Amino acid sequence: MKKKINPFWPSMAAVFIAGMIFTEVADNEFYFFASYVVLQAVIMATAWNILGGYTGYVNFGSAGFFGVGAYTAIALHKAFGLPLPLLILAAGAMSGLIGLGAGYLTLRIKGVYFAIATLALAIVFETIAINWEFVGGASGAYILTPEEFLFFDSYIEMLFMLILSLAIGSVVVARYLSTSRIGRGLAAIRDDEIAAECNGVPTLKLKLISTSVMGAMMGVAGAPYPFFVTYVDPASAFNLLIAVNAIAMPMIGGTATWLGPVIGALVVGGMQEIITVTISSEMNLLVVGVMLVGFITLAPKGIVGLVQDYLKKRRSR
Amino acid sequence: MVLELFLNAVVAGILLGGFYAAVALGLSITFGQLDIVNIAHPAFVIVGSYTTYIINESLGLDPILAGVLATPIFFGAGVLLYRFYYVSFERTGQESLSGLAFFFGIMFIVEVVLIMVYGVDYRLVEADYIGKTISFGFIIIPIRMLAPFLMASVMTLGVYLYLSRTFNGRAILAVSQDRLALQLMGADPVKIKQLALGIAVATAAVAGSLLIIIGPVEPSVGRLYIGRVFAIVILGGMGSIGGTMTAALMIGVVESLVATFYGPSWAPAVGFIILLVTLAIRPQGLFGRA
Numbered sequence: 001m002k003k004k005i006n007p008f009w010p011s012m013a014a015v016f017i018a019g020m021i022f023t024e025v026a027d028n029e030f031y032f033f034a035s036y037v038v039l040q041a042v043i044m045a046t047a048w049n050i051l052g053g054y055t056g057y058v059n060f061g062s063a064g065f066f067g068v069g070a071y072t073a074i075a076l077h078k079a080f081g082l083p084l085p086l087l088i089l090a091a092g093a094m095s096g097l098i099g100l101g102a103g104y105l106t107l108r109i110k111g112v113y114f115a116i117a118t119l120a121l122a123i124v125f126e127t128i129a130i131n132w133e134f135v136g137g138a139s140g141a142y143i144l145t146p147e148e149f150l151f152f153d154s155y156i157e158m159l160f161m162l163i164l165s166l167a168i169g170s171v172v173v174a175r176y177l178s179t180s181r182i183g184r185g186l187a188a189i190r191d192d193e194i195a196a197e198c199n200g201v202p203t204l205k206l207k208l209i210s211t212s213v214m215g216a217m218m219g220v221a222g223a224p225y226p227f228f229v230t231y232v233d234p235a236s237a238f239n240l241l242i243a244v245n246a247i248a249m250p251m252i253g254g255t256a257t258w259l260g261p262v263i264g265a266l267v268v269g270g271m272q273e274i275i276t277v278t279i280s281s282e283m284n285l286l287v288v289g290v291m292l293v294g295f296i297t298l299a300p301k302g303i304v305g306l307v308q309d310y311l312k313k314r315r316s317r
Numbered sequence: 318m319v320l321e322l323f324l325n326a327v328v329a330g331i332l333l334g335g336f337y338a339a340v341a342l343g344l345s346i347t348f349g350q351l352d353i354v355n356i357a358h359p360a361f362v363i364v365g366s367y368t369t370y371i372i373n374e375s376l377g378l379d380p381i382l383a384g385v386l387a388t389p390i391f392f393g394a395g396v397l398l399y400r401f402y403y404v405s406f407e408r409t410g411q412e413s414l415s416g417l418a419f420f421f422g423i424m425f426i427v428e429v430v431l432i433m434v435y436g437v438d439y440r441l442v443e444a445d446y447i448g449k450t451i452s453f454g455f456i457i458i459p460i461r462m463l464a465p466f467l468m469a470s471v472m473t474l475g476v477y478l479y480l481s482r483t484f485n486g487r488a489i490l491a492v493s494q495d496r497l498a499l500q501l502m503g504a505d506p507v508k509i510k511q512l513a514l515g516i517a518v519a520t521a522a523v524a525g526s527l528l529i530i531i532g533p534v535e536p537s538v539g540r541l542y543i544g545r546v547f548a549i550v551i552l553g554g555m556g557s558i559g560g561t562m563t564a565a566l567m568i569g570v571v572e573s574l575v576a577t578f579y580g581p582s583w584a585p586a587v588g589f590i591i592l593l594v595t596l597a598i599r600p601q602g603l604f605g606r607a
Contacts, residue, residue: 058417060356105597112354113551113596115417119356120544120589127586138582240540244425247418282433289426296415296422297405 019164023157032160038269042167045249045261047217053255056190058115062246064122065095067237069222091223092216099215126238140233143226174258248292254302326577332462334569339469339524341549343517349556357424359542365525366534373442380442384526388519395518399511431536439533465527477558489513548592554602
């Protein structure tokens, strides 16, 4: 039998190269702004799914982890003028620690409590940001974009390639987590936590790994955000839409695999960009909410599930 | 001077806490008794506020009366919601993850629809007593706080009596504990849960009318109540009405003291911090069994 080459790595490389070519070819900056938002959504959705999809624990506070990442970056940038890569690392560490703490405190009890605790965390951190004058308090903070942008033509092109690389990185991590031994343990937790525990699966440890990774990834997604929008206030960094999108995209794409959140983020994120431009941003919010509820009730396996069912039906015919 | 400030803050906190109990009451039934994690409840309360606003604005009725008049519609909506929830999730045993995300989506849709129809402006109601105060010595009590407190107490007492004295009420208390025993007593668990969610959503109509008496309301105010009401219900021992009332008064007083001595921008976080501490240290609540 011929050994099959896994198409995952070549396709990731192809995406990266396509991104590089895109920066050379496209000159309308809007495309980079729109793509940035969608790719940021890919990271958030992928991160959410590591906990929500793989273990079945719902995180309502994605905006909290994202906002902590953004504000960590702002604070360290203002205090020490650290470069962006270090800010991303610091933001990831900070949000990862918060994920670990939240998981440690609540995952030992019922899953519902974790969901509610994450919601509470987001509000607590938002209140701290509102009352923290150093990073601008309620009125927000301005970030001056640096003058140099490596070998790219503009700053936004560099940010675009940065977020593309981060998105690829998060997909690689998510895929590793789902296909490795850890992933099988996480799936066992989702199906029957007590049975998993009885069979020697270290459930608490695995849950803590996934909450930490989830938190860290969301922090990483938040760190470049201040440089992307150049003005951040608590209301935008902790926006409920971020949390809703992080839940809606995996649910719409399909939570069972690493691919689902990516597809969900590309479809929903792309649609949001179009609706925001052509209709209105309120309409965009409504569509996401309705799609979320619609998919949960009618197609709980998401787009990936629908496609799989369709292919199965065709093959059996 | 500090003592005066302190006592006024405590009194204001008690009045506020009584109102919080009215908001948490519905969640105490759904989350505490039925195990339905209805995080959309605060959003329903906001809908109650807007309903009150519309009735008050168009017919000039008293806001509390308007809230009470809206309860049958809210009850019906609650019954429909349970029907939908039952068919989509509970029957197939997917209520944990999908059910949570479902109510989160409902909350978001309600908020966005309110914003699309009424915008983000603050809305308020009119009544003779709003703006008046009574004072006992140096303690000043605004009627816009006292009236909601009294109405909330009446409603909480009413729900308490209903749950503890009537057959259907006791069936609601029993439904999550032992379905089979309940069926043997001749009560259909699905109908009982439907009734319970109806009552829970109906309380949101009254709670909403109280909210808009206390102060102006805009669509996203509901989010701040999520932490408060869950803190109250969990601290109160999940579903105990007396516990809910006690926990609500506690959170009201603490919040009022924080707002008086540290500034109002910290007050919204109080409920959430109490919630996090409760979850970490004593998840069964103050009055719950371990």
